[in-house]
Amino acid sequence: GHGVMPSTVCSVGEVLDMGYVVARDTVTSTIKIENTSTLTLPFSVQLESLSPTWERDRQKIPSFLTSSVQRTEIVGTQNYSGFSVFSVSPTEGKIEAGESQDFVVTFSPDHESLYYSDRLKVLFFGKQTAHEIHLKGAARDHPMFVEGGVPLDVPVESLAVTSPVASQKALEGGPQEVVRSLLLLLEYVEGSAEPARAELTVGAMQSPLLAAKKAVEFSLDNAPELQRAGFALDGPKGALERGQLKRIGVSWVPPAELQTSDPPLVSALLTVKGDITESYRVLFMARVVSAS
Numbered sequence: 001g002h003g004v005m006p007s008t009v010c011s012v013g014e015v016l017d018m019g020y021v022v023a024r025d026t027v028t029s030t031i032k033i034e035n036t037s038t039l040t041l042p043f044s045v046q047l048e049s050l051s052p053t054w055e056r057d058r059q060k061i062p063s064f065l066t067s068s069v070q071r072t073e074i075v076g077t078q079n080y081s082g083f084s085v086f087s088v089s090p091t092e093g094k095i096e097a098g099e100s101q102d103f104v105v106t107f108s109p110d111h112e113s114l115y116y117s118d119r120l121k122v123l124f125f126g127k128q129t130a131h132e133i134h135l136k137g138a139a140r141d142h143p144m145f146v147e148g149g150v151p152l153d154v155p156v157e158s159l160a161v162t163s164p165v166a167s168q169k170a171l172e173g174g175p176q177e178v179v180r181s182l183l184l185l186l187e188y189v190e191g192s193a194e195p196a197r198a199e200l201t202v203g204a205m206q207s208p209l210l211a212a213k214k215a216v217e218f219s220l221d222n223a224p225e226l227q228r229a230g231f232a233l234d235g236p237k238g239a240l241e242r243g244q245l246k247r248i249g250v251s252w253v254p255p256a257e258l259q260t261s262d263p264p265l266v267s268a269l270l271t272v273k274g275d276i277t278e279s280y281r282v283l284f285m286a287r288v289v290s291a292s
Helices: 165-172 223-228
Strands: 008-010 015-022 027-035 041-047 086-089 092-095 100-107 113-124 128-140 144-147 177-189 196-204 216-220 231-234 237-240 245-252 265-273 277-289
Touching: 008 128, 015 027, 015 100, 027 128, 041 086, 086 113, 092 100, 100 113, 100 128, 128 144, 144 265, 144 277, 177 196, 177 245, 196 216, 196 237, 216 245, 223 231, 223 265, 237 245, 245 277
Parallel strands: 015 128, 177 277
Antiparallel strands: 008 027, 027 100, 041 092, 041 113, 086 100, 113 128, 144 196, 196 245, 216 237, 216 265, 231 245, 265 277
């Protein structure tokens, strides 16, 4: 007889990012797996969150406390409702030789969180792991979001269902403001002709759950102090329609009088206005690194 290895090609890499969606909305994405071997491949699909050992594994110390590399858990935030955040269809079947199979991944978050995640495994013959894909996504109660930099929050949420302060104030008709923090770290290579660069992304989501069509506006203040420290901003103000993204570019060249033992740290306020007003305290940190 002849031993033949099954071979397949997957349309996505190790990560499938479903992006930002409005909480309680549903989005889908398709993964295509092509059977490039001469075998018929019986497959089954598993989600890590549905593993029988997942509850036991949750008793361990969170990875953000024990590992400097892995910030979030493989299985992240879960729905309050008890229904799966991620689901996939079909869960089993066969891929004939030379044929391909589409897998539809559904992301249905029921509350706001930036740390929805799961792991999808595609197994052949019930035991051979062919593909492992990290599923991730984020949900907001409001139509705008900001990405970039190093988050300064804790990537694990309480199991208690609480009402965010801004949402409560919105219900009461009072002033609404949420303050979050981000760190932008720029590293300038000593002697380089190119400045150090980083960026923030401001986005406005499109969803049938959002009735108002009001544009999202943003502005990043404290330009004079940033300029004195050697930072230059590209596009610090603007407006977005639903479904758009805009980037705020940041570059840094060390000023002539810079003391390398005292790298600059400047704070600026990014204000984003949609159905509510959100404020992000952005910490700009820069340092000079050697070319080696």
